[in-house]
Amino acid sequence: xxxxxxxxxxxxxxxxxxxxxKCTYSDSASNYxxxxxxxxxxxxxxxxxxxxxxxxxxxxxxxxxLNKTAKHFSLHITETQPEDSAVYFCAASTGGGxxxxxxxxxxxxxxx
Amino acid sequence: GAVVSQHxxxxxxxxxxxxxxxxxxxDFQATTMFWYRQFPKQSLMLMATSNExxxxxxxxxxxxxxxxxxxxxxxxxxxxxxxxxxxxxxFYICSxxxxxxxxxxxxFGAGTRLSVL
Numbered sequence: 001x002x003x004x005x006x007x008x009x010x011x012x013x014x015x016x017x018x019x020x021x022k023c024t025y026s027d028s029a030s031n032y033x034x035x036x037x038x039x040x041x042x043x044x045x046x047x048x049x050x051x052x053x054x055x056x057x058x059x060x061x062x063x064x065x066l067n068k069t070a071k072h073f074s075l076h077i078t079e080t081q082p083e084d085s086a087v088y089f090c091a092a093s094t095g096g097g098x099x100x101x102x103x104x105x106x107x108x109x110x111x112x
Numbered sequence: 113g114a115v116v117s118q119h120x121x122x123x124x125x126x127x128x129x130x131x132x133x134x135x136x137x138x139d140f141q142a143t144t145m146f147w148y149r150q151f152p153k154q155s156l157m158l159m160a161t162s163n164e165x166x167x168x169x170x171x172x173x174x175x176x177x178x179x180x181x182x183x184x185x186x187x188x189x190x191x192x193x194x195x196x197x198x199x200x201x202x203f204y205i206c207s208x209x210x211x212x213x214x215x216x217x218x219x220f221g222a223g224t225r226l227s228v229l
Contacts, residue, residue: 032216043116043205043220044156089155098209098216099146102155 002027002094006103013080014111021106023090024072032093033066033073034100039086047088048075080110114140114210118221125196126229133191133224135206141186142208146218147179150203162189196228 003026013019025033034049050057050064050073057064061080066073077084087107091100115138123131135145143164148156160181161169168181178200180192189208193200203225207218 034217036220041223043222046217046219049217093216098144099158099161100218101158104155105153107153 002030002092002101004090004092004101004103006090006106008106009104010107010109012109012111015080015082017080019075019077019080019084019108019110021075021088021090021108022072023074023092023103024070025092025101026071027092027094028068028071030071030092030094032098033064034091034093035062035064035075036089036091036102037086038089038105044089077108080108082110082112084108085110114138114208114217114219116206116208116219116221118206118224120224121222122225122227124227124229127197128195131193131196131226133193133204133206133226135189135191135208135221137187137208137210137219140208140210142189142210143186144209145183145189146207146209147181147189147191148205148207150205150223152203156205159191164189193226196226198228201226201228 006023031052036044037047038044061078063076087105089105090103117136119134145162147159159174162181162183164183170176183189205223206221210217
């Protein structure tokens with residue numbers, strides 16, 4: 001089955017700096033890659049997603065890039081703010097019911 | 113965005129009792145819902161895929177007789193933890209897929225924290 005690896009597990013940045021979180025996946029058939037943000041004790045919230053027919057997608061301060069050949073995708077957050085502090089999960093969908101396989105999560109801390 | 117409601121948010125029960133958790137899609141129809149389990153500071157582990165009008169598909173290692181799933185309508189799926197034991201204590205989260213397989217966007221409920229004494 002699909003395996004998704006996510007790095008780093010923790011990331012601390014200064015407010016205003018950029019943050020990058022990277023994920024790799026194993027199944028070349030995966031075609032949908034969402035990113036979720038989860039604050040402590042709350043539900044995961046979809047923040048951005050990308051499909052395999054595009055290489056990059058941007059939404060204000062957030063962008064995602066996808067390299068299908070290398071089977072990796074990354075989340076980029078620019079001009080980080082304290083409210084960006086949360087756990088971020090990447091995921092990949094392999095079809096077959098479209099279930100998502102999640103990465104292990106990255107705890108992002110934005111320091112003042 | 114689409115709204116998914118999950119109840120209850122917190123359950124404390126005695127060992128041996130059964131607990132039912134509801135997951136509702138409030139403003140869209142969801143032919144497919146998913147149930148996850150999340151341990152503290154860990155990722156979301158898919159337990160089963162719930163399809164409206166048919167049997168759920170369980171992931172390897174998940175006991176279907178332990179975790180009963182019913183998806184009787186396009187807006188409601190339930191997870192029943194039968195004869196709960198302390199090791200079942202966890203954070204259970206559901207999600208509902210908006211749109212068909214081609215769209216495949218999942219929206220999550222707020223989760224249920226189960227504590228079995």
